[in-house]
Amino acid sequence: MLEELSIKNFAIIEELTVPFGEGLTVLTGETGAGKSIIIDAIGLLIGGRSSVEYVRHGEKRAEIEGLFRINTSHPSRKKLEDAGIEVEEDMVVLRRDITDQGKSVCRINGKLVTLAILRETGQSLVDIHGQHEHQELMQPEKHITMLDRFAGKKLYETLQDYKSRYQTFTKLQSELEKWKENDQETANRLDFIQYQLNEIEAASLVPGEDEELVKERHILSNSEKLFSQLNNTYESLYGEGKALDWAGLAMSHSEDAAAIDSDMEKVNESIHTAYYMLEEAAFSLRNHVDSLLFDPERLNEIEARLEEIKKLKRKYGNSVMEILEFSSKIEEEMEHLTNKDEKIQECQEQLKIAALDLKAEADTLTDLRYQAGKELSDKVKTELKELYMDKAEMEVNVKKLKKGKQYEWENGRTIFNDNGKDKVEFLMATNAGEPLKPLAKVASGGEISRIMLAMKTILSGFQHVTSLIFDEVDTGVSGRVAQAIAQKIYHVSVGSQVLCITHLPQVAAMADNHLFIEKREKENRVITTVKPIDGMKKADEIARMISGVEITELTRKNANELLAMAEKIKTKS
Structure with missing residues (x-):
């Protein structure tokens, strides 16, 4: 409370x-x-x-x-x-x-x-x-919610199962409509995909190729400077009076010192290691310098290849990897479009199964609503008698939808929405001898107050709210x-x-x-x-x-x- x-x-x-x-x-x-x-x-x-x-x-x-x-x-x-x-x-x-x-x-x-x-x-x-709920009572589209609330747990659980199946059904229906698009559009799409695939395949791209080419272009563009720096480094290390000579002399002295003082053995080992590492580096530098060749033609080839890749990037992705991923994606789409008739048949079969499941749940909902409608009508009439509307008659009219998602069967069609295949409307006759009519057309303001109160009296036991407020x-x-x-x-x-x-x-x-x-x-x-x-x-x-x-x-x-x-x-x- x-x-x-x-x-x-x-x-x-x-x-x-x-x-x-x-x-x-x-x-x-x-x-x-x-x-x-x-x-x-x-x-x-x-x-x-x-x-x-x-x-x-x-x-x-x-x-x-x-x-x-x-x-x-x-x-x-x-x-x-x-x-x-x-x-x-x-x-x-x-x-x-x-x-x-x-x-x-x-x-x-x-x-x-x-x-x-x-x-x-x-x-x-x-x-x-x-007063807004008086208005809701006058709106037939709200009646199904009132009836379902009265019907209770069993209908609620069935409705949740139905809604899940309805989502599957509408998804398959949308997919089928997509497959049934205009054949000319499909042909045009196939031609365009084929053009894209041919263009990408002709380039014979290799993953990471663009990055390697950029690296190679940088080296070739700076080959003279690279040769000079590598050669200078080698000459600083190797030759008379250069770094390796001094390192060798230091190694000799450290050996003599270690022979006298054993504590210097680690230092001597470090100097030996440094000398051999410098010597190995000098040999590697000499081999690399000897292998350097400046090939202007190769630089031109790289520039042309990078320009080709650049054009493809503008169309299909920011890197060679993205271009290749795009190629795989449209290749898969092409396969789907090529096998369109098979896909349509497969989707139709899935949709038929989903529609049968959906209709079974919808039929159950309809049965539960018929039962709940009869019970609700009887209870409302009992309540209205106590409110001096003893001649009033009420019927919960459950009929088929006219608008919604439809499915064609061999012998007719079924229309669904997210609440089932039913349209619910409360019909009333407030005086004896009058035909049942939609509530909005027969009830006065005072009668609507009593009908709403009767509904609240009945529904209060199903709502679980702590407080009811009547304004x-x-x-x-x-x-x-x-x-x-x-x-x-x-x-x-x-x-x-x-x-x-x-x-x-x-x-x-x-x-x-x-x-x-x-x-x-x-x-x-x-x-x-x-x-x-x-x-x-x-x-x-x-x-x-x-x-x-x-x-x-x-x-x-x-x-x-x-x-x-x-x-x-x-x-x-």
Whole structure:
């Protein structure tokens, strides 16, 4: 459940801490006092769309924080564990800051998280039902989600299997379409690939060839300087009075010294080693100098070869290795295109198998939806009878899709989308003798409120959220219908925490906790305050809701009667 909500610098709220209890909590107050603003704050806390307009004028940021208690089996725990967030003492603290620059900072239990993680976690904790959900009920494309949620675990698991197969199916379908491209385009592509392969093969490239050629060109271009430096080095080492003569003399002296002092043996060995290394280097220099030849023709050949490779690089890669890799790639493509008919046949066979698997899963989904639709219809009708729509009829219409990815069979075709092959629509007849029609065409505002509440009453047991929030679901109703709605909302709250903004005194009377929202001025600024009320103050607030303006003895008496009746209903429940 949501235990506490803290709001700072949000819209007309300066600073507010709201405690929430178990069961049914109602929020009442004059229109414009800020009741819906509190719900907006909760909506943002669980990942709703933010706006700089929410930041109180003149402030740098708005801050919203909520403390939730969850049990050990709550599905949000797995989400939090996957995100590396620890849950201690069953507490989850969501926090969201919105700056006056439009930036949003999200935290869960003090750890920075993305908005996506906050939204995924938040929406598993709170379900907000407001006017937008009335609109969703009017949108047939949303009905399949409602039905699937009601159908539960078995359909969910089947749907996940279906989605996996649907991805395979669409991938194969795209691949087949690619293979079936225009034959002229394929022929042109083959001609172009052949030209590229011929050009690369004619060059007879060798891996690393360009690097070796650049090295050889550098040597040939500097051959005179190289000859001079190598010759000078050799002459410095070898000849009368040169380095090797002096090294030999040093070696002779060190031998005599080592014969006298054994500690000099290592030094003597080092001098011997140095002498032989110098001698070997001198011989190597002499051989290299003798082998040096300046060949202007070879330099021209290298330049021509490098220019040829340079042209190929401009077309096919930055190095000889990349050019050769490109050659292998287009050679493979050429093989595929050459064997196009075989590939098409192979892909068609794979697609047929995938389509059969997909249809089998889709058929299972359809069967489960038919079963769930019948059960949902019966439950909704039962709930609506308790809400004084006892003549209402409902049918969950499950029919074939008309748009989507299709597969042609020998005796027809099947159309799929990522939810199966079904289109789901709720049909209603609100009065006796009327034909079933799409919901949007038959229900009034008050009827939609009752239908939505009936749906919520049924679906609340399948959602696992900790808190349900109803934002003025009682719009357009009064009298005995209002009393029925009050009892229905209370019934939902027995199994889970319910927060409800209401203008109906009947709903307020059923509350376990009553929060009064008030707007007042402070230092020429409007602020919203929230305070719990009970006893006489609660009776006075219900009396105000009854009268609309002035509290009279009669309205106070009616309020007390409502409260007494509510207690009797609760006791029976």
